[in-house]
Amino acid sequence: MSDARQYFSLPSPFAMKRGGMLHGAHVAYETWGTLNTARDNAMLIFTGLSPSAHAASNQDDPAPGWWEGMLGPGKAIDTTRWFVICMNSLGSDKGSTCPASIDAATGEPYRLSFPDLSLEDVANAAHALVTRLQIEKLACLIGCSMGGMSALAYMLLHPGSVRAHISVDTAPQAQPFAIAIRSLQREAIRLDPHWNNGDYDIHVEHGGRYPDIGMSIARKLGVITYRSAMEWNGRFARIRLDPEEREDQPFGFEFQVESYLESHAQRFVRTFDPNSYLYLSRASDWFDISEYGQGSVLEGLKHIRIERALVIGVSTDILFPLEQQEQIAEGLEAAGAQVEFVALDSPQGHDAFLVDIENYSRAIGGFLTRL
Amino acid sequence: MSDARQYFSLPSPFAMKRGGMLHGAHVAYETWGTLNTARDNAMLIFTGLSPSAHAASNQDDPAPGWWEGMLGPGKAIDTTRWFVICMNSLGSDKGSTCPASIDAATGEPYRLSFPDLSLEDVANAAHALVTRLQIEKLACLIGCSMGGMSALAYMLLHPGSVRAHISVDTAPQAQPFAIAIRSLQREAIRLDPHWNNGDYDIHVEHGGRYPDIGMSIARKLGVITYRSAMEWNGRFARIRLDPEEREDQPFGFEFQVESYLESHAQRFVRTFDPNSYLYLSRASDWFDISEYGQGSVLEGLKHIRIERALVIGVSTDILFPLEQQEQIAEGLEAAGAQVEFVALDSPQGHDAFLVDIENYSRAIGGFLTRL
Numbered sequence: 001m002s003d004a005r006q007y008f009s010l011p012s013p014f015a016m017k018r019g020g021m022l023h024g025a026h027v028a029y030e031t032w033g034t035l036n037t038a039r040d041n042a043m044l045i046f047t048g049l050s051p052s053a054h055a056a057s058n059q060d061d062p063a064p065g066w067w068e069g070m071l072g073p074g075k076a077i078d079t080t081r082w083f084v085i086c087m088n089s090l091g092s093d094k095g096s097t098c099p100a101s102i103d104a105a106t107g108e109p110y111r112l113s114f115p116d117l118s119l120e121d122v123a124n125a126a127h128a129l130v131t132r133l134q135i136e137k138l139a140c141l142i143g144c145s146m147g148g149m150s151a152l153a154y155m156l157l158h159p160g161s162v163r164a165h166i167s168v169d170t171a172p173q174a175q176p177f178a179i180a181i182r183s184l185q186r187e188a189i190r191l192d193p194h195w196n197n198g199d200y201d202i203h204v205e206h207g208g209r210y211p212d213i214g215m216s217i218a219r220k221l222g223v224i225t226y227r228s229a230m231e232w233n234g235r236f237a238r239i240r241l242d243p244e245e246r247e248d249q250p251f252g253f254e255f256q257v258e259s260y261l262e263s264h265a266q267r268f269v270r271t272f273d274p275n276s277y278l279y280l281s282r283a284s285d286w287f288d289i290s291e292y293g294q295g296s297v298l299e300g301l302k303h304i305r306i307e308r309a310l311v312i313g314v315s316t317d318i319l320f321p322l323e324q325q326e327q328i329a330e331g332l333e334a335a336g337a338q339v340e341f342v343a344l345d346s347p348q349g350h351d352a353f354l355v356d357i358e359n360y361s362r363a364i365g366g367f368l369t370r371l
Numbered sequence: 372m373s374d375a376r377q378y379f380s381l382p383s384p385f386a387m388k389r390g391g392m393l394h395g396a397h398v399a400y401e402t403w404g405t406l407n408t409a410r411d412n413a414m415l416i417f418t419g420l421s422p423s424a425h426a427a428s429n430q431d432d433p434a435p436g437w438w439e440g441m442l443g444p445g446k447a448i449d450t451t452r453w454f455v456i457c458m459n460s461l462g463s464d465k466g467s468t469c470p471a472s473i474d475a476a477t478g479e480p481y482r483l484s485f486p487d488l489s490l491e492d493v494a495n496a497a498h499a500l501v502t503r504l505q506i507e508k509l510a511c512l513i514g515c516s517m518g519g520m521s522a523l524a525y526m527l528l529h530p531g532s533v534r535a536h537i538s539v540d541t542a543p544q545a546q547p548f549a550i551a552i553r554s555l556q557r558e559a560i561r562l563d564p565h566w567n568n569g570d571y572d573i574h575v576e577h578g579g580r581y582p583d584i585g586m587s588i589a590r591k592l593g594v595i596t597y598r599s600a601m602e603w604n605g606r607f608a609r610i611r612l613d614p615e616e617r618e619d620q621p622f623g624f625e626f627q628v629e630s631y632l633e634s635h636a637q638r639f640v641r642t643f644d645p646n647s648y649l650y651l652s653r654a655s656d657w658f659d660i661s662e663y664g665q666g667s668v669l670e671g672l673k674h675i676r677i678e679r680a681l682v683i684g685v686s687t688d689i690l691f692p693l694e695q696q697e698q699i700a701e702g703l704e705a706a707g708a709q710v711e712f713v714a715l716d717s718p719q720g721h722d723a724f725l726v727d728i729e730n731y732s733r734a735i736g737g738f739l740t741r742l
Contacts, residue, residue, distance in 0.1 A: 175600060176606075176607040177599075177603050180591075180628050183632070229546060229547070229548035235547075238550075253554070254656075282622060285625075
């Protein structure tokens with residue numbers, strides 16, 4: 001399998017925000033385009049909770065990436081102009097050091113001995129990578145969903161490191177509805193007897209001791225909150241499965257929307273490490289920019305020093321509601337940035353940034369053209 | 372324990388909509404007030420999925436009911452004027468025949484041999500009860516949440532049996548978002564190994580083989596969708612639990628919203644029969660008034676013949692969105708009824724009818740006064 005990932009060894013030891021440290025850790029990343037001689041055309045993308053660094057196809061890995069429609073030559077994020085870096089978050093299992101990685105001190109996977117993970121740690125790992133690439137200031141920092149929170153942490157913790165920012169479907173802090181959803185996802189995993197306190201069989205594709213049920217429920221709950229009721233009314237309505245597609249068991253699936261969720265879950269369950277999921281999910285709950293502003297989101301945002309920002313959200317997002325994007329826009333403006341705020345009505349909910357490429361491209365491409 | 376329940380034996384056999392029949396079945400109900408000699412002051416209430424027939428305290432059972440603030444002497448539903456009946460839905464385990472009941476033919480609980488349950492069956496059982504009470508026409512039929520769908524079925528299947536209708540936080544058909552939520556709740560239960568294909572220990576308070584985990588996850592998901600993000604921002608924000616309240620386990624509860632969900636789940640888990648929950652949940656998904664209107668919700672509603680209706684919903688309801696209440700109001704109006712439509716902005720979401728008694732009382736009390 002072709003692979004475009006590069007690896008950056010983090011400074012060792014790498015101190016974590018909430019205590020503990022990692023020894024010999026690394027992060028995976030991919031790049032597109034060319035860094036110019038002034039080294040001022042670099043862009044960094046922070047991903048949501050589950051995507052890898054493979055945001056788009058490139059020479060070494062022609063497979064479509066998770067933001068394929070957005071990123072490439074001539075696209076909204078035009079790789080003939082920008083040198084784009086996408087990093088797999090520290091703690092994610094798509095190449096970066098995570099709870100499924102081997103702890104050199106023991107020769108065994110970290111599992112729950114992995115130190116508490118915060119999005120500030122994700123941000124600090126990315127800053128170390130950017131520094132190593134001899135990029136003094138990012139031309140633009142993009143963060144989507146959870147990655148939007150990592151981006152806020154990056155700008156707060158490293159003043160002067162970013163010129164422009166694009167905030168996509170994210171939040172300045174986790175609100176209780178989102179916490180409740182993620183807490184229930186974590187609970188579904190940890191109450192699965194096969195989770196076994198984190199001691200399941202890592203890297204098995206089938207069989208073994210593995211929390212399939214908990215991961216499936218967590219993923220389905222994720223998909224339900226990533227999309228929107230409006231989209232599904234048009235897409236699934238009350239359409240039934242054909243008789244041969246139905247599950248032959250009591251209370252088995254009968255509606256198309258149920259098999260849609262099932263196929264999402266099946267694609268996810270054995271491809272994401274459950275412990276890594278738990279760490280990243282909790283890190284999302286913990287993030288709160290008001291910690292940097294004496295309890296005020298606005299005051300926290302006011303510490304961010306950038307020149308320009310684009311803040312995008314969508315009215316159908318129930319996980320990161322539009323009001324939270326408005327807060328980010330207001331705070332960055334109060335901090336002195338020139339801010340564009342785009343509220344879309346895409347029907348796809350939180351995931352609109354992955355689906356409604358046309359509208360997100362127009363907003364992001366337009367903003368980047370004006371930089 | 373005092374108990375105000377009365378029991379009505381259904382005609383035997385009692386034929387179910389989707390085939391199968393019940394022998395020797397009954398429903399539990401409670402009443403308040405006095406039926407007048409003209410027998411024209413009767414009101415029937417259909418409940419949501421989980422409540423019992425105990426809508427309010429009465430002489431035989433002074434414990435507060437689930438709609439205590441709404442129902443009683445001098446309250447919005449004034450029991451000095453109305454003779455009020457609240458029936459425990461057929462298939463629910465609060466006194467009516469349900470999957471946990473003993474099947475006389477075998478001497479064992481029905482469990483999954485209980486016939487497929489539809490809300491039309493719930494409606495027909497209620498109509499048999501009302502007929503037995505020698506009430507030819509209900510002065511008013513009230514349905515809340517799932518009960519609102521049962522009420523629509525009642526009016527459709529028994530033309531001329533209802534004078535006025537109050538529709539509370541309900542829908543004319545299940546939409547895919549609600550189906551997805553309920554499907555996931557059912558899945559959490561049926562994937563719990565202790566559900567054991569319906570063959571768990573019924574009526575145990577602790578221990579035994581019982582799907583506690585599945586029921587807990589199902590209930591928490593229910594509570595999340597019954598309330599609203601807006602309410603929780605004000606109520607819980609990001610308030611942490613005191614250290615001594617936290618769970619001493621990896622990824623244990625840390626935020627107040629998490630322990631709120633946990634206490635809801637603990638109160639529910641062993642007090643509602645899991646198989647009954649599955650049957651009622653699926654009946655909610657199945658309900659679709661468009662089946663009576665050649666695929667059109669509006670045409671289905673047009674078959675309902677009543678004089679007046681009050682339709683109430685709340686803008687923060689994500690499970691039964693306000694647009695669905697608008698559909699009901701439009702359809703009943705198109706059918707010739709005089710309709711009042713009340714859209715509330717209560718922050719409590721779908722559960723507002725149980726919490727925002729002040730606004731619901733004003734609407735319901737006002738409507739009833741004008742009858």
